[in-house]
Each structure stands twice: as C-alpha cells, then as structure tokens.
Amino acid sequence: MDHLASVSFIDVQTGWAVGGSGRILKTTNKGANWDTQISGTPKWLNSVRFLDAQTGWVTGDDGVILKTTNGGNTWGAQNSTSIYNIKSVFIIDSLTLWAVGQAGTILKTTNGGVNWVLRPIANTQTMLSCYFIDSQTGWVVGTEGRIFKTTTGGATWLLQSFTENRFLYDIEFTDAQTGWVVGNYGTILRTTNGGENWISYGTPDYGYLTTLDFIDAQTGWIAGFSGAILKTTNGGVTYLKPEIQNETPASISLSQNFPNPFNPSTVVNYALPASGVVTVKLYNIQGREVATIFNEFRDAGNHSFFIDATKYGLSSGVYLYRLTTGGTAITRKMVLVR
Structure with a gap:
C-alpha cells in the first residue's frame, strides 16, 4: 500500500487522508472504515486541508492543487502555475489560501484557488510548512533550517532564524506572538514575541519530529517517526512522552x-x-x-x-x-x- 502523507479531520467522525499514487481516502466513522475517492491524478499527494464538510484542497507533486466543493465526491484540478512539488496548504478562509513547496515556492490565492500567484522569496529551500494568523502575517519553514516571516501578505519576507543542518517540518501559532516549530534531530523551537527570538527546547533524544498541534498556549502535542509522541502542558518549556504499549515485532x-x-x-x-x-x-x-x-x-x-x-x-x-x-x-x- 502507498504511504499516506497527510490527514485532515473536520470533526470526530469525518476526515480525509492523502498519499502516494494520487490516493485520497475519506472516513465518516472515526477512521473505522476508509473509502477511496478519485483524485484524477497519479501524482504523490502531500497535504490535505478542509474548511468545512464540503470544501477542501489537496496539494501534490509537480504543481498539483486539487479542490472539492462536495466533500470529495469529485475533485477538480486548479492551475497552480508551478512545476514544483507543493508540500503544504494553509486555509485562512474560503477565498484566501497559501501553499508552499520546492525551490522556495510560496503561492497565494484570494479567490479560492481560481488564480494562484507566486509570492517571491530570496531563498530556494524546499518550504515544508506555513502558518498564517491573517491574510498579511505568516511564517514559512523548510529544509535549510530557516524561518521566514511576512507582514505584507507575502510581498516581502524577513529571515527570523537559521539553524544549520535542520529540516523544519511544521509550524503553528496560537496567537500573533506565541508559536512553535519542529524538525529533525529533535528540534523544537518556541517564540513568544512573534518570531523575533526563537528558543530551543528540543533534544536529539526526541528523534525526527514532523508535526505538532496546540489547543491553546499551554497544551500541545508533537509527533514524529517511530511513534514518537510528546505532550506539553506548560507552553512547550518541558515535554512528557506518554507511555505507549507496543507489541514486539514477530520478525526482523x-x-x-x-x-x-x-x-x-x-x-x-x-x-x-x-x-x-x-x-x-x-x-x-x-x-x-x-x-x-x-x-x-x-x-x-x-x-x-x-x-x-x-x-x-x-x-x-x-x-x-x-x-x-x-x-x-x-x-x-x-x-x-x-
């Protein structure tokens, strides 16, 4: 079976997952069963996000952007204007979205994806994730350990932080000041001033960290390869590893x-x-x-x-x-x- 790269739930029952060979899956019963949806593309799909039960977007390799307005019953291709792999999509509202990917690709739409416009940045790292608090202010991270911020809707970008030999996989903010970034080698970065300063709270023991989710400024979870899961209840100053019972593999x-x-x-x-x-x-x-x-x-x-x-x-x-x-x-x- 192809790898799955991204998942998005709109409630406890309904969610979508995407991955290799244009694979899109949907569940309406908390993941007990998954039905295949027709994507119309054989490309690797990297990211899925839904605004509500009907409207969602998927991004993939070679500039693929797909949109549905009927819960995934049908998916239509949008013109991204890009030939590069698009790694992540972020929804602000039904009209305004951002997408990021290879070769410093940063795309913005203000009409629900009818038109995607390149927002140039003086960097060619693969952008892996982005987070925006409104249509003007947001951050992007990627494969060269750099964090960039814009306050001009992508017209200009400021380099806020650089960590050598790091892949920064995910970024999230709970308000305009407080945010986190995770990456390889146990990287966890935290800011409390909108990214002017980023403080490291990670350790190599945490492994390869790829995703995070905070429900408020104090409580959040970070996950990565080999089942790594971390939880914080003090805003990311310290982390605990929940005990997970795993069966011993039967063979090498x-x-x-x-x-x-x-x-x-x-x-x-x-x-x-x-x-x-x-x-x-x-x-x-x-x-x-x-x-x-x-x-x-x-x-x-x-x-x-x-x-x-x-x-x-x-x-x-x-x-x-x-x-x-x-x-x-x-x-x-x-x-x-x-």
Missing part, C-alpha cells in the same frame, strides 16, 4: 527509505524481534562501503534511522543500505537526486 524488517528519491536526507524504519547489536552500512552501486550509519545495541521493538547525504558527502546516484543483526542481513536500494 527493514522498510524502504522515505522519501525516495531523496535530497538531502531520508528516514528508514526497521523492526527487531529481539535486542542486540545492530549495524547499518551504506554502499555505492558498485558495492563499495561509503559509510557506517551506526553500530550500536538496540532493544527489541520498532526503530528508525536517518541518512543525511550532506553529512557523508554523497553525490547523486543509487546507493544500498544494509542492516545486519544476529546473523541476519537485509539490503535495500535508495536513490539520491541532488
């Missing part, structure tokens, strides 16, 4: 890296039925070892690791990653496109 498994192809980093999930020393090595297509990702003891359970092409000085091409533990070795192929 090594997943395909995601995303694939990738640039510059990717994540791989794996499962261990028993504790032991795990070695992960990286090889080029000729079979020559180019890096040891790690060689460490791991407990039984579900885990993940990250491969950063920049860290290992990798150029574009096909690579093999191999996991070895307890006399068993599993190898998979991945593609780096730079």
